[in-house]
Amino acid sequence: MSALLPIINHLIQQNPQHQRNLAEFTGKTVSFSIAGFRIQGRIGEDGFLEAAQGMADTEIIFHNSTIQKLLQNQQPGVGDIRIDGDLFLGMALLPIFSGLRYDAHADLNRLFGENAGALIAEKADAVRQTVKQIGQSIAEQIGEFSREPESPVPDAATLEAWIEEVDRLRDDVARLNARLDRLERDIWL
DSSP states (O other), X not given: OGGGHHHHHHHHHHOHHHHHHHHTTTTOEEEEEEXXXXXXXXXXXXXXXXXXXXXXXXXXXXXXHHHHHHHTTOOOOGGGEEEEEOHHHHHHHHHHHHTOOOOHHHHHHHHHOHHHHHHHHHHHHHHHHHHHHHHHHHHHHHHHHHHXXXXXXXXXXXXXXXXXXXXXXXXXXXXXXXXXXXXXXXXXX
């Protein structure tokens, strides 16, 4: 999938040491398979990936368990990744590619300038932290609920009915807030 090569090359560009390390493998072709996507590229003299066809020298296959572990902030193990083809090449490239890190702050500074970029990054980090805390809280509550011996496990219909009721309550609160806003405007006019 050559449409992803520019994204990978952008990551490589943001990590100059990894770019230099990749340049040592000029001419080698690598293929990645992850979550149903296959990305293949030939490593150029500058360390960037170029579109390539045919057999790859090495193929690094990430099993679904890799994604699950990464989403849970766990380190994937040996059984989560398979290397086909040139095993030594795959083992040499795997730490280079897995070490690529995205620097959103650099892109924000480039697009909006340093001050605006810093402000956007700060706000985005605050939102990320809030969402993370909410997710952890929900996970903890579900975990506590499921450990209670008398806690029933709801079926799909019960859960759907509960979700519909929450949606109805949310809509009712929104309508009530709109009425209160109108009433407040009418009082002050």
